[in-house]
Amino acid sequence: DVKVTQSSRYLVKRTGEKVFLECVQDMDHENMFWYRQDPGLGLRLIYFSYDVKMKEKGDIPEGYSVSREKKERFSLILESASTNQTSMYLCASSLWILAGGPGEQYFGPGTRLTVT
Amino acid sequence: SQELEQSPQSLIVQEGKNLTINCTSSKTLYGLYWYKQKYGEGLIFLMMLQKGGEEKSHEKITAKLDEKKQQSSLHITASQPSHAGIYLCGADKGYGNKLVFGAGTILRVKS
Numbered sequence: 342d343v344k345v346t347q348s349s350r351y352l353v354k355r356t357g358e359k360v361f362l363e364c365v366q367d368m369d370h371e372n373m374f375w376y377r378q379d380p381g382l383g384l385r386l387i388y389f390s391y392d393v394k395m396k397e398k399g400d401i402p403e404g405y406s407v408s409r410e411k412k413e414r415f416s417l418i419l420e421s422a423s424t425n426q427t428s429m430y431l432c433a434s435s436l437w438i439l440a441g442g443p444g445e446q447y448f449g450p451g452t453r454l455t456v457t
Numbered sequence: 458s459q460e461l462e463q464s465p466q467s468l469i470v471q472e473g474k475n476l477t478i479n480c481t482s483s484k485t486l487y488g489l490y491w492y493k494q495k496y497g498e499g500l501i502f503l504m505m506l507q508k509g510g511e512e513k514s515h516e517k518i519t520a521k522l523d524e525k526k527q528q529s530s531l532h533i534t535a536s537q538p539s540h541a542g543i544y545l546c547g548a549d550k551g552y553g554n555k556l557v558f559g560a561g562t563i564l565r566v567k568s
């Protein structure tokens with residue numbers, strides 16, 4: 342059974358702290374994604390990676406960075422957490438498809454981050 | 458950039474009733490994905506539509522993509538409490554294996 346796991350379901354951090362969110366997939370997928378989900382705004386893409394050490398900014402990358410040192414692991418880093426980064430963070434993975442549209446994305450359970 | 462509008466934003470239905478959720482795009486859809494999310498959890502893939510006029514069903518859920526490929530609907534027949542959650546549509550951005558998502562529709566089913 343395919344699986345995407347995230348390091349924490351709930352996390353509470355203080356303003357200014359450095360925060361690491363980890364995501365691991367066991368499907369040998371090339372693509373990995375970090376989204377944040379806020380009420381009324383849906384899912385917004387923060388960063389995307391299509392290969393080890395390769396990354397691409399999404400729609401809202403400000404205040405975030407990412408790391409992909411191994412194919413199965415994609416980390417989201419909040420360099421200095423702020424209260425407006427309180428949100429639900431979702432990781433996803435998919436196969437790289439050359440033509441015919443993106444493949445199905447498989448999602449982790451999410452991390453609800455609260456920054457106080 | 459492509460935007461997806463979902464309607465309604467939220468819906469409360471009596472168990473056993475039918476319902477429809479819509480997803481409308483400002484541009485032609487080259488791939489439309491429906492996902493379901495239980496509260497506080499990740500998204501589960503339901504169906505993908507690519508061709509104009511295409512219709513797919515899974516159990517009591519049917520999704521359609523119109524001929525012009527700018528609108529999709531998700532229809533649930535004889536709703537059950539297990540159908541409750543957030544339904545999101547996602548569309549192929551046209552490049553880079555990425556999707557853009559609608560804001561979601563919250564469905565509550567009263568038993």
